[in-house]
Amino acid sequence: MKKVILFAATAAILLSSCASKKELLSCRDENKSLTANLQSTREDLAGKNARITSLEEQLRGMQQALKTSEQKYAKLQESLDKSLSNASQNNISIEKLVDQINESNQYIRHLVEVKSKSDSLNMVLSNNLTRSLSKEELKEVDVQVLKGVVYISLADNMLYKSGSYEINDRAAETLSKIAKIITDYKDYDVLIEGNTDNVPISKTNIRNNWDLSCLRASSVVQALQTKYGVDPKRLTAGGRGEYNPLQSNDTELGKQRNRRTQIIITPKLDEFMELIGEAPETK
Known part of the structure; x- marks a missing residue:
């Protein structure tokens, strides 16, 4: 009986020992598996952390690039605003310049019209005077239009007594024709x-050629006023002596040409001065 009990106990111990060994092996295998899983998880976590770090660096780079782009955009916007402002100011300046050019062109056209009208009147005046003079008178009277001015040049031997400033009787008819032209053209x-x-x-009674030239001019002015009714307000007498020669005084013909009295008919200067005063201002 005792032998049976001892055998049973031994068998139980052996069975128990076998079961513990299996469990231990199973635990070891499970531990290896868990360890491997843990290592794999750690490696995976390390990889993900590295990826996160890389993404964070990329994000910081993108944020910096965005900030730089925003700064550049702000500068471009500022530059664009300035350009638009300058363009607007330039447009205003161009408009003002165009207005000034148009105003100047209108003023120039007006001057040209006045000048053309004056030139036409001068030619008509010159032609009328030339037609009124006889062939004999035209030998001693020279009529020219130069630079918008009518010049009537009369030889001294036709107008005056020799070496004198008194007017000849034979000059009366010629002066009357010139006076009529002057009277007809009241704006000159x-x-x-x-x-x-x-x-x-x-x-x-005459000191020098200055005196003689002035006295001769004065004689013609007074004759035009008193004998032919020309308004004295339109008349001016002046002398240039020997200092405005047409030709050399070395020959008798040259001296004869230089001894002359000129009647110079010009448009009223105050009208042209008013036009100049009306000229558009430039800025």
Whole structure:
């Protein structure tokens, strides 16, 4: 009986020992598996952390790039705003410039019209005077239009007594024709200009050629006023002596040409000065 009990106990111990060994092996296998899983998980976690770090660095780079882009955009916007402002100001300046150019063109056209009208009147005046003079008178009277001015040049031997400033009787008809033209053209001023050669004057009552040229011009002015009714407000008398020669005084013909009285008919200067005063201002 005792032998049976001992056998049973031994068998139980052996069975129990076998069961513990299996469990231990199973635990070891499970532990290996868990360890492997843990290592794999750690490696996977390390990889994900590295990926997260890389993504964070990329994000910081993108944020910095975005900030730089925003700064560049702000500068571009500022530059664009300035450009638009300058363009607007330039447009205003261009508009003002165009207005000034148009105003100047209108003023120039007006001047050209006035000049053309003046030139036309001068030609008509010159032609009327030339037609009114006889062939004999035209030998001693020269009529020209130069730079918008009518010049009537009369020889001294036709107008005056020799070495004198008194007007000849035979000059009366010629002066009357010139006076009629002057009277007809009321918008013109008239300058009478005396000229001499370089031969000194030997009259006791005349000091020199300056005196002689001025006295001759004054004689013509007074004749136009008193005998032919020309408004004296339109008349000016002046003398240039021997200092405005047409030709050399070395020859008798040259001296004869230089001894002359010119009647210079010009448009009223105040009208042109008013036009100049009306000129558009430039800025």
